[in-house]
Amino acid sequence: MPERSPQDPxxxxxxxRAKDRMDVASHEEWPVERLARISHVSQAHFxxxxxDAFGVPPxxxxxxxxxERAKALLRDTDMSITDIAFQTGxxxxxxxxxxxxxxxxxxxxxxxxxEKAAAHGFDSVPACFLIAAHRPNLTxxxxxxxxxxxxxxxxxxxxxxx
Amino acid sequence: xxxxxxxxGVYVRDQDEALKFYVDKxxxxxxxxxxxxxxxxxxxxxxxxxxxxLGLYAPGPPVQDAATAQVLRELVxxxxxxxxxxxxxxxxxxxxxxxxAGVEFTQEPVTRYGSTDASFRDPSGNGWKMIExxxxxx
Numbered sequence: 500m501p502e503r504s505p506q507d508p509x510x511x512x513x514x515x516r517a518k519d520r521m522d523v524a525s526h527e528e529w530p531v532e533r534l535a536r537i538s539h540v541s542q543a544h545f546x547x548x549x550x551d552a553f554g555v556p557p558x559x560x561x562x563x564x565x566x567e568r569a570k571a572l573l574r575d576t577d578m579s580i581t582d583i584a585f586q587t588g589x590x591x592x593x594x595x596x597x598x599x600x601x602x603x604x605x606x607x608x609x610x611x612x613x614e615k616a617a618a619h620g621f622d623s624v625p626a627c628f629l630i631a632a633h634r635p636n637l638t639x640x641x642x643x644x645x646x647x648x649x650x651x652x653x654x655x656x657x658x659x660x661x
Numbered sequence: 662x663x664x665x666x667x668x669x670g671v672y673v674r675d676q677d678e679a680l681k682f683y684v685d686k687x688x689x690x691x692x693x694x695x696x697x698x699x700x701x702x703x704x705x706x707x708x709x710x711x712x713x714x715l716g717l718y719a720p721g722p723p724v725q726d727a728a729t730a731q732v733l734r735e736l737v738x739x740x741x742x743x744x745x746x747x748x749x750x751x752x753x754x755x756x757x758x759x760x761x762a763g764v765e766f767t768q769e770p771v772t773r774y775g776s777t778d779a780s781f782r783d784p785s786g787n788g789w790k791m792i793e794x795x796x797x798x799x
Binding site: 505506508509511512514515516518519522523552553 | 674731732734735737738739740765767768782784785786
């Protein structure tokens, strides 16, 4: 572990208060000045101590929280990406998209598509193929298996259903 | 009930302060408060849960060396300790009472997933989720 210097627990408790406030209202603006005031420290002191305590600079922490919320909304709602961007605190769609990709390595649209596919993709696959595909020792792709069982006049399929 | 978990504890920065908080603000009762030299075994109890005690322990000697105690104090103050859950009959009503008593809420009551929940911290930094008990259909 890298050498770390101890931090004053009383100070940490006040930094936690600022972090809690960001957690509960990440869509709001959180300039360092506002955060520092909650923690009763100078702005320079706040930024440095927050990073030491929580591993990321305060602004980066806020962005991460906003992206987490955006991911949940992309996954769980049908809200438009523009609405999600503004609801999670971004002033421009462009910034939202850029930071989103920066943190998650994909675009908001890609994440939504992927989550949808993960949730519903199996609906179109017959149950017998799903059972076969989830067998631990299956080495062939599901599509190959479908071809094979069709050739074998569904004997394989029937067997898997039982 | 004669078997089961009897005591689970949290680390606190100051046992007197914690005692005041859990008794005066949350309505717990003191179960045991005994000292042996520097060591103080302090547990409180929810008035409706006689089989369970919540321990309020201060990190430090003789249980931990000074450096370990410092790390524990830092972790508690950073809110890094495990989450705690308090179940109440009426979340909004409890919130009103506790908020008026000066409890630091980190989330106001929100109704979701068929229940209502709020979040607060004790003075040391331990985080509590307060959840309204689901009404059992009679």
